[in-house]
Amino acid sequence: MLRPSLASICTYTVLATTVHAVATNCSSGKLPAPELLGASILSIDAVQVNSSTDLNTSVDFCNVSINYTHLGQNDRINVSLWLPNTWNGRFQGVGGGGWTTNADLEDMVSAVSQGYAAVTTDGGHTSTTNQSSWGLLSPGSVNLYLLQDFASVSLNDMTVIGKQLTEAYYGRSITKSYWNGCSTGGRQGLMMAQRYPDAYDGILAEAPAINWAKFIPAEFWPQRVMHEANYFPSQCEFSAIINATVEACDELDGLKDGVIGMIGQCDFDPSSVIGQAYSCGSSTGHITQQAAAIVKSIWTGPRDADGRFQWYGLAPQAPLSGLANTTCSSNGTCTGVPFAISKDWYQVFLKKTLAFDPYNMTQAEWDATFHSSINQYTSVIGTSDPDLTQFKKAGGKMITWHGMADQLIFFNGTVDYYERVLELDPKAKDYYRFYAAPGVGHCHGGVGAAPSDPLAQLVRWVEEGEVPETLAANRTVEGQRWEQELCLHPLRSRYIEGDPALSSSFRCE
Ligand SMILES: *[C@@H]1O[C@H](CO)[C@@H](O)[C@H](O)[C@H]1NC(C)=O
Ligand SMILES: *[C@@H]1O[C@H](CO)[C@@H](O)[C@H](O)[C@H]1NC(C)=O
Ligand SMILES: *[C@@H]1O[C@H](CO)[C@@H](O)[C@H](O)[C@H]1NC(C)=O
Ligand SMILES: *[C@@H]1O[C@H](CO)[C@@H](O)[C@H](O)[C@H]1NC(C)=O
Ligand SMILES: *[C@@H]1O[C@H](CO)[C@@H](O)[C@H](O)[C@H]1NC(C)=O
Ligand SMILES: *[C@@H]1O[C@H](CO)[C@@H](O)[C@H](O)[C@H]1NC(C)=O
Ligand SMILES: *[C@@H]1O[C@H](CO)[C@@H](O)[C@H](O)[C@H]1NC(C)=O
Ligand SMILES: *[C@@H]1O[C@H](CO)[C@@H](O)[C@H](O)[C@H]1NC(C)=O
Ligand SMILES: *[C@@H]1O[C@H](CO)[C@@H](O)[C@H](O)[C@H]1NC(C)=O
Numbered sequence: 001m002l003r004p005s006l007a008s009i010c011t012y013t014v015l016a017t018t019v020h021a022v023a024t025n026c027s028s029g030k031l032p033a034p035e036l037l038g039a040s041i042l043s044i045d046a047v048q049v050n051s052s053t054d055l056n057t058s059v060d061f062c063n064v065s066i067n068y069t070h071l072g073q074n075d076r077i078n079v080s081l082w083l084p085n086t087w088n089g090r091f092q093g094v095g096g097g098g099w100t101t102n103a104d105l106e107d108m109v110s111a112v113s114q115g116y117a118a119v120t121t122d123g124g125h126t127s128t129t130n131q132s133s134w135g136l137l138s139p140g141s142v143n144l145y146l147l148q149d150f151a152s153v154s155l156n157d158m159t160v161i162g163k164q165l166t167e168a169y170y171g172r173s174i175t176k177s178y179w180n181g182c183s184t185g186g187r188q189g190l191m192m193a194q195r196y197p198d199a200y201d202g203i204l205a206e207a208p209a210i211n212w213a214k215f216i217p218a219e220f221w222p223q224r225v226m227h228e229a230n231y232f233p234s235q236c237e238f239s240a241i242i243n244a245t246v247e248a249c250d251e252l253d254g255l256k257d258g259v260i261g262m263i264g265q266c267d268f269d270p271s272s273v274i275g276q277a278y279s280c281g282s283s284t285g286h287i288t289q290q291a292a293a294i295v296k297s298i299w300t301g302p303r304d305a306d307g308r309f310q311w312y313g314l315a316p317q318a319p320l321s322g323l324a325n326t327t328c329s330s331n332g333t334c335t336g337v338p339f340a341i342s343k344d345w346y347q348v349f350l351k352k353t354l355a356f357d358p359y360n361m362t363q364a365e366w367d368a369t370f371h372s373s374i375n376q377y378t379s380v381i382g383t384s385d386p387d388l389t390q391f392k393k394a395g396g397k398m399i400t401w402h403g404m405a406d407q408l409i410f411f412n413g414t415v416d417y418y419e420r421v422l423e424l425d426p427k428a429k430d431y432y433r434f435y436a437a438p439g440v441g442h443c444h445g446g447v448g449a450a451p452s453d454p455l456a457q458l459v460r461w462v463e464e465g466e467v468p469e470t471l472a473a474n475r476t477v478e479g480q481r482w483e484q485e486l487c488l489h490p491l492r493s494r495y496i497e498g499d500p501a502l503s504s505s506f507r508c509e
């Protein structure tokens, strides 16, 4: 199984061929209008960009901008396609973040620098802090077409458009296509696998914002808990509790290294540190009974009036500064700072008016609104369909990894999805693999080891049949680089013996 077949060696040799574009071909007159059912192409622009100082890059590429509308939907969508002068034959769809459909410029630069033809779309709305500007046609009326563009439709459009123009520009076929994204970009990747299973040969869907209709309302739970307790702890008080948790649970994985590897076994009770002194600069105090109870409830996650499960809570090492953010005035009084995406979801898409204050919900209203989110939006943006049969039949391969200390997207939600995929197809790991990253925050950050180059591992899986048994990761500990391997779920990494900077000192079990 480890020896690649002759066929895959040959395929890879073909795939590795490099294509050099003629820069004079970068002109809108030389590109055919792409065909997209139901859409009208309004404009195509093509401008050569060489060694852009704005982008801090020396790569030369053709910057193609396509502007189109869906007939009858009153939308305007911009697609950006970057075609490098030195092309590796591959195509990459690059994902966005938060409410933003399109990729960061850095992610586009990274893709073209590696030789990919890279595409992204704005999904028909520009990223602003005001989601009602595109999400609401008027109070009470959601712009469902634009929500659909953000959730799924524009992602497939950009792929269809991007592939046609890429092949026309270089005058040859794309060898393989990849999706690459984290958070919203991770959700977009799973949407492609679930809804457009033929679009990509390989999908890297990191820390995915899947289960959207449930987890986005659940992200308000920490604010609700503080509001109900009528106590908003300082971030210093929270940090003291999290630090005590790490101290208590760190060694469950066999090594005291500041990372909780076995979150399932960490049953630390915050009430055990009530009264303990804390300080962060000028912010000092003693851990209160209220703060301990709040943290417990944030870890448990939302429950309905009858105590029934609604969604997961944050894992023990996750910072609380994202979802339970507070701000304190000089007299020591703190107030809550809701996470904007969750608040927007309540105001724009659930209650459909900015006059709504999500702090104001009674438990009955919380339950009703939670249900309404699931009922109205699961098929639109839930991205939680575990049936990947069509993706498997198309021959696709997909990788997901998720930081256990993710402060914004509940790690257990991804576990839940993957376990539902495995329930339907116990052999799903042949085409979809999920790895847990202890101590890593949302997409990056945190003290744990983050994947070193998961896209390269995906490409080797797709093109050479090299199965990523583990995902190579690294972290920096006191200036020293530690190599680690992230384990395939449900395995977890345990320290056995030897130099902790070497991955051979750990085992997946
Ligand atoms: C960009 O670089 C290519 C070679 O990579 C060259 O052929 C072309 O003339 C350059 N175009 C501009 C506008 O500098
Ligand atoms: C898109 O096309 C419309 C209609 O032709 C035009 O008004 C608009 O300026 C174009 N936008 C871009 C970004 O090209
Ligand atoms: C380029 O570098 C500058 C300065 O370091 C930075 O502010 C900017 O975000 C970078 N741009 C990109 C696209 O990476
Ligand atoms: C690509 O072209 C579009 C449309 O002209 C422009 O808005 C954008 O800034 C260009 N990007 C780069 C990297 O030059
Ligand atoms: C499309 O691109 C143009 C030019 O960069 C920009 O002004 C416009 O806001 C974009 N439209 C949308 C819907 O993002
Ligand atoms: C450039 O365009 C011409 C036609 O306009 C086409 O024959 C040729 O294959 C293109 N070359 C490359 C390298 O894309
Ligand atoms: C918790 O630990 C972090 C990292 O060591 C430190 O920066 C922070 O100040 C600690 N928090 C408290 C309240 O001591
Ligand atoms: C997350 O899942 C683990 C098992 O993998 C479980 O022990 C833990 O209680 C769950 N946490 C939450 C908040 O549901
Ligand atoms: C928490 O809220 C403060 C005050 O609004 C803000 O400055 C800070 O960026 C927020 N922190 C996070 C992690 O969002």
Ligand SMILES: *[C@@H]1O[C@H](CO)[C@@H](O)[C@H](O)[C@H]1NC(C)=O
Pocket (backbone or CB within 6 Å): 329, 330, 331, 332, 333
């Ligand atoms: C503390 O300051 C805030 C904002 O300046 C104010 O709203 C609040 O009433 C003050 N609380 C007390 C107890 O003085």
Ligand SMILES: *[C@@H]1O[C@H](CO)[C@@H](O)[C@H](O)[C@H]1NC(C)=O
Pocket (backbone or CB within 6 Å): 355, 356, 357, 360
């Ligand atoms: C929140 O509830 C209070 C008391 O029920 C009410 O006075 C206030 O108007 C509500 N605020 C909003 C924004 O609905």
Ligand SMILES: CC(=O)N[C@H]1CO[C@H](CO)[C@@H](O)[C@@H]1O
Pocket (backbone or CB within 6 Å): 450, 451, 452, 453, 473, 474, 475, 476, 481
């Ligand atoms: C935390 C850390 O050291 N990360 C590194 C892991 O490896 C990649 C690729 O070599 C680096 O870019 C990271 O900085």
